[in-house]
Amino acid sequence: MQPHETADDASGSPANITQANAYCRQKAGPPGYALYYALLQLPPSKRDAAYAVHAFCQEIADIHSAVHDPGVAHAKLDWWRQELARLFAGNPAHPVTRALLSVVENSKLSREAFEAVLHGAEMDLSQMRYLDFAGLTHYCDAAGGAPAELTSKVYGFDNPQTPTLARALGHAITLGRRVTDAGVDARSGYVYFPIDELQRFGVTAADIQNGKYSPAFVELMKFQHARARGAITDAAAAIPKQDRRKQRPLLALAALQLALMDEVAASDYKVLHQRIDLTPLRKFWRAWRAR
Secondary structure (H helix, E strand, O other): OOOOOOOOOOOOOOOOHHHHHHHHHHHHOOOOOHHHHHHOOOOHHHHHHHHHHHHHHHHHHHHHHHOOOHHHHHHHHHHHHHHHHHHHHOOOOOHHHHHHHHHHHHOOOOHHHHHHHHHHHHHHHHOOOOOOHHHHHHHHHHHHHHHHHHHHHHHOOOOOOHHHHHHHHHHHHHHHHHHHOHHHHHHOOOOOOOHHHHHHHOOOHHHHHOOOOOHHHHHHHHHHHHHHHHHHHHHHHHOOHHHOOOOHHHHHHHHHHHHHHHHHHHOOOOOOOOOOOOOHHHHHHHHHHOO
């Protein structure tokens, strides 16, 4: 049985696909979450498939945030590698992979695409600081780009460049989350802002982890915000016109991230001691407007 806190009994999964889909919805985007409003932009016939893929990505992302023992975390990743093998052999054990069984076939998803999501989790387990922007870029591509490319194939596309461009947008959204989640990250031991940029602005990782606000911190955050906003805006604009309707969930997530970043900026970047979020009504409105 896998080392997973929410695992079922010895069977390891719900009895049928309806239960598996319900598990995926609760895991990935229950009502009130940004993803819930983003996936409302999909036709109902595609939502269960999208939730299944997002639930897989969430299961993997949760490993570093929920598990503090590196040995246990690596064991979980190893279990998921084995579960991917079972999925592609047609006999998955977990509710998420049971829900994915038909999705993999219908959307022609490769095992390598799922393995790429595991790589982002591996980076979080092995590295809590980045020397420069190149290192952070590699992380954002693995942690955000790979999942976005995977999910874009479930949303659907006609232009062969769309998955690659979706990956760039997922990368940019993850860069933006480093701004909005700076305090949450720091409380978990992570300071993603590159060390050379911290030095340039006169801010230390310890300052961020200790919740120290200062004019230098605000300037650092303004710089990070502007760069991430530009990256998200440019990447969203690059999604091919013929596929923008199909990729509405990803475009909605981009719009929601931009709105949240602006909310954080309006607070003068007071994110180190609290988690700032949009209200459910604002999430619904911004996701709908992204149409």
